[in-house]
Amino acid sequence: MTTMVSLRDVTKVFPGKEGPVRAVDGLSLDIAKGEIFGVIGYSGAGKSTLVRLMNALELPDSGDVVVDGQSLTRASERELRRARTGIGFIFQQFNLWSSRSVAGNVGYPLRVAGWSRKRREERVAELLDFVGLGDKARQYPDQLSGGQKQRVGIARALATSPALLLADESTSALDPETTRDVLDLLRRINTELGVTIVVITHEMAVVSYLCHRVAVLEAGKVVELGDVYDVFSAPQRDVTRRFIGTALHDRPGPDVVARLRERHPGRIVTVTVREVTGEDRTPLTETFRAHDVDASVVFGGITEVGARPLGSLTFELVGAPDRVDAVLDDLRVRSDVVEYDDAGRPLPSRTTATTAAVGGASSEEVR
Structure with missing residues (x-):
């Protein structure tokens, strides 16, 4: 198994009103290249901090974060900027510029990267066709549905051909039918493009439909880890059982x-x-x-x-x-x-x- 993301004894502490908060607490985790990996936990479990550590928007107080063979913890700012081009990010609330067209939103990372106008236009057209929005290039975000906005966000995240795609609660603002469409698109990205995907969510149904493996977070620690079916069928922790109950509704x-x-x-x-x-x-x-x-x-x-x-x-x-x-x-x-x-x-x-x-x-x- 070739590793895409490796975290070793990673800790991140933030100041709090009642003292320091260990958002991530001595966490170690390996994510394989080519898999869809789910990270699930209730609010405050450390999910969002974990994903920000994976793209170096936050740096750990201790431990090491390695992505695609490069340590983000020890990298210079220049090396971090280069490393981030290989990491795509899908936001919960889309984070699209309302003043830019769909094509302008998707092409923005390429513009920052210095691509020529012709190359940008070709890449944007290719990406919009891939996500099923080839006819929406000239429209603006306020003319789109929630599902279409998230597809634009996904196309933008894929602009620089990242090897790793991070999806932070990327379907929580969508209705169930649109959620399924977006998850099917993420599955296509994984199978057809070979992109490793890390899904951060509090929705067990998302994990059960999409992911190969899952880590359950509680108080900044991984409390269960394994194949999604194994974790679902034989949960060892109360927090996991509660999540499963919300997904299955069978008892x-x-x-x-x-x-x-x-x-x-x-x-x-x-x-x-x-x-x-x-x-x-x-x-x-x-x-x-x-x-x-x-x-x-x-x-x-x-x-x-x-x-x-x-x-x-x-x-x-x-x-x-x-x-x-x-x-x-x-x-x-x-x-x-x-x-x-x-x-x-x-x-x-x-x-x-x-x-x-x-x-x-x-x-x-x-x-």
């Missing part, structure tokens, strides 16, 4: 369980559904049948994370108590299972088996 809360109990008197349980690559692909329906237990889906959902199925289904189970206990023990061997009490709270597990490493029921098993 009932206590109030929902209470409403379900009004209509379903049987035992209410939730079963995690994951992709299974091993030999155990016994369908859930066959498992229930083998124990002579009736099961009805009453809540849940399955989505794709990195083109792989993930989610959970909540069942009402009806049958003799010992048979229901047996089917739950069977399911716990290969999946995460939660049963709820009358108040809608999760009951303690009846087994100590570690299921996260085994994998859950697959989408093929639910039929």
Whole structure:
């Protein structure tokens, strides 16, 4: 794996009303060339500071930041200016000049870099065609939709052919349909141009749709790191579980369980559904049948994370108590299972088996 971005024991401290704030705290991280890497965290986790360290808009108080083989921490101002031409930046609020046309906005970095007018015009036309705005060159930002403005911002970020593209909350100002269009464009940039992309976001749905790997930030530290599917399917930290809950919406809360109990008197349980690559692909329906237990889906959902199925289904189970206990023990061997009490709270597990490493029921098993 060739590394595009490497941070080693990086710390950045800012003054605060109640004392120094460690926005980034001894953080180490490697991002590979050619990947789409997500950095996710709640407000104050250190995301924006981290991305500013990656393009040397901020310099660390300690540690080292290396981008494409060059240390930004030890570089001179002249070297930093040259290094920044290889790093594109996409802003949350577009940051377009209202007094400049679309072509003028896209071509501005090339003008600063000293490109001739003819070369600028050719490059701008090429970029606007790539982002689907070839007919908008003479228009101005206030004539564009939010999605079109962000496409202009992306074209501008690509002007100098950067090897690294940083996207800081680049879809948070957009509606869901426009967000998907922008994410598809970023995917094209990655696959067709080979650009490494770092996505800074608080939206887990963005990470699940776009990214290959993800780092979860909390209080300036990386608390979870790995393949997006692995982090989603077996989260280790509470902060990650909260993010996943906002993206999947597949597990009932206590109030929902209470409403379900009004209509379903049987035992209410939730079963995690994951992709299974091993030999155990016994369908859930066959498992229930083998124990002579009736099961009805009453809540849940399955989505794709990195083109792989993930989610959970909540069942009402009806049958003799010992048979229901047996089917739950069977399911716990290969999946995460939660049963709820009358108040809608999760009951303690009846087994100590570690299921996260085994994998859950697959989408093929639910039929």
